[in-house]
Amino acid sequence: YWYDYKLTWDPEEYGGVDMLHVPSDHIWRPDIVLYNNADGNFEVTLATKATLHNNGLVEWKPPAIYKSSCEIDVEYFPFDEQTCVMKFGSWTYDGFQVDLRHIDEVSSQDNVVKVGVDLSEFYMSVEWDILEVPAVRNEKFYTCCDEPYLDITFNITMRRKTLFYTVNLIIPCMGISFLTVLVFYLPSDSGEKAREKRPKNYNRRE
Known part of the structure; x- marks a missing residue:
């Protein structure tokens, strides 16, 4: 308003x-x-x-x-947290013409609103949990102009839900790795190993 x-x-x-x-x-x-x-x-x-x-x-x-x-950092995937930024501001008016402020801003001295977005009607994602959405009011000066330009930036911090990736990715990979290592502990004369060593062109003589 x-x-x-x-x-x-x-x-x-x-x-x-x-x-x-x-x-x-x-x-x-x-x-x-x-x-x-x-x-x-x-x-x-x-x-x-x-x-x-x-x-x-x-x-x-x-x-x-x-x-x-949004820039995504997947270094710790699937146990990663991402922060996406949404920056709103006037396209043509400077800070003297339009004093842009968050509706829940308590005072003109406090430029940070801890809960910047109403999530009461937010449809929960099956892949992400939203941790926090603070809003920050920024006042920036450019070399071209003497007037400040205002914007409100929403920092959306999300954490990936790991259950899906744990069941469908991590556990199967660990199981395959365990079975691969287990093969080297089998005795050398084991039937399974001997069968694997038999050449394909082996012909049994009567």
């Missing part, structure tokens, strides 16, 4: 109406995009209505599906 002083009115002058639902393309909207987008689509395609309050508060909650790129 944000505040737009141009969209304020006195409810007493309009029959007590203190809230309106208007098409979102009829009002100003901040151009918040996902910087590390993976599919090249930086816009929210589905236009939904925005809620206007008489004090200038504008609420706009469009549904969206975001796809971001």
